[in-house]
Amino acid sequence: MCRRSLLAVLTAAAILFPLPSGLAFAAAKPNIVLVTLDSARADHMGFLGSRHKLTPNLDRIAAQSLVFDRTYAQAPLTVVSYASILSGTYPQTHGATEFGAPLSNSVPFLPDILHSAGYNTVAFVGSIELDPRNGLAPGFDRGFNHYSAAFRQPQPGQGRPAAVERLGSKVVAEANAWLAANSESPFFLWINLSDAHASHSGSYDAGITSADAAVGKLVAALQAKKLYDDALIVVASDHGESLGSHGEETHGVFLYDETIHVPLLVKLPQNQNAGKRVRSRASLVDIAPTILEVAAIPVPSQMQGQSLLRIAKGSSSADQPVYSRTDFPQRAFGWSSLESWRAGKFLYIRAPRPELYDLATDSGATHNLAHSSTAAAETMAAQLEAFDSRLKNQGTASDTGLTASQLQKLASLGYVGLQKSTAGPNATAKGSDP
Ligand SMILES: [Zn+2]
Incomplete structure (x- = not known):
């Protein structure tokens, strides 16, 4: 160009996308909850049009959120995609891979930035791939006060699920115990639910339902502590699942919608813009800069995503x-x-x-x-x-x-x-x- x-x-940009305004946040530093549903396909979400009633709890959050109809992952791979979510950068910039390449200290990292801004930063993850010590994500614990991923490498002969995945119910139980014992605000709480990825429950749909039920328990705990309404809650998936389309069973090889189109909800503090649907495309790299924007923390220039609030306010024809x-x-x-x-x-x-x-x-x-x-x-x-x-x-x-x-x-x-x-x-x- x-x-x-x-x-x-x-x-054209100045005309189409005036800077976001009119959104006022009561708390300068809201509590932030990032819920990631591993392998959740957009078309299996009730709030995105699925008729299969797999996600009643997520649908309730959606009614209080900005709902992004067309969000796309930057990669169909767990570690690569989470690196994009947490760094706000594209895969070729952050350099993380599914083969254990460490996340470089020079890449901006949302938990690290929030920690420096005074946030209590905690993670509860359900997938061994995201265990910085025993998995494939070295460097992912940067900036976290507490990172729960107590996995051990599977021994020969052990089945994969028991050794390498934790059910969402267990992950959320641990997170809720933390919430019960900690009232120190502001906090950044990352919950990773791998139920659909692991399919402990036998089928993909059952995995989605299981993750959704875990989300329901998390929301109940936040509401019981009166933390829900004022929190910024972002729900997203790292990638979808092919389930046989294009000859692919899982994810990673292709870039079709089955694995790239993902759900995204942004529940703003005080549930501002509740239920507003956004038709313009969004990207997972947009999450980190948007969280910083809502928390009134400067967005590092290295971040490559854009403001989801700006996208939500933009012309639908853009x-x-x-x-x-x-x-x-x-x-x-x-x-x-x-x-x-x-x-x-x-x-x-x-x-x-x-x-x-x-x-x-x-x-x-x-x-x-x-x-x-x-x-x-x-x-x-x-x-x-x-x-x-x-x-x-x-x-x-x-x-x-x-x-x-x-x-x-x-x-x-x-x-x-x-x-x-x-x-x-x-x-x-x-x-x-x-
Ligand atoms: Zn994944």
Whole structure:
């Protein structure tokens, strides 16, 4: 994108996305609860249109939240996606992988920032993958006062579930015991529920129901302590689950909606904007900067997500492109990494054999138009390429001729990466061997 068109984007941005205003938060530092449901598909949530009644507790939170209809994960992989959620950066910036590459200290990390701002920071996680000591997420405990992930590596012959996953009911029981014993505010409480991922309960749907029931117990405990109404509560999933679509059983290899479209709820303090639905696309990288914004803590310039409050206030006709990638096919099988770009009505996937789907008429992404709709495919490819090279070049004010505040605005719109991180390609390569 040349400088002139960047400025055109800025002008359009100023018109379409005035800075958020009109939201007033009584407490400068609200308690913050981040609930992550591992592997929860958007289309299994009642508040997103599922008729299967799997999520009554989440539906009740949704009635008091901003509901983002179209939120997309930046990767279909647990560790990579949580690194994006907690750092507000894209996978190629934070460098975390499913193969134990540590989260670099140079990457901004929400719990660390909140801790520095005076928050009591605690985590209760249900997946061994997120155990910094015995799992695949070294560095994830940075900034936490308490990080409960008491896993041990499975021994040969042990079944996977008992050794590597904890039921949501157990995770929430521990969190509620902590809540009962601690009234020190403000706190940041992260609850990770892996029931759907583990499918202890036999089926995927039962796993969703089990996670939802655990959420209900957490909400009851918050309400009993009169902490619910004033808290900022964010509910999201790290990725979905293919369940056989496109020939994939679980997640990690492909970038279709089954694994990339995820639920996202933002319950603001005093339940402001309760039940408001947001149609514009949102990304999981947007969560960390939004939490900081609500807590009135400056957002580090390295964070690449944008304000969900701004998206919620934006014109519903404004298109918000979304970028995702997976390096798993390359790292695990020596295949190609995949990247996707969702814009307008299209899903474009950059692969050795490119794919283009018109999601307005083909929501299951079954009919590849890359060779029949070549103009659309080329436009999508060019947009993806421009986004990619901006992340790679890590443009700064001095080398683009734009001012820091102009770049900040572009970054908030998802057009440019601002970070100057040491966790680039080298950090990614190091320690990445399976
Ligand atoms: Zn996961």
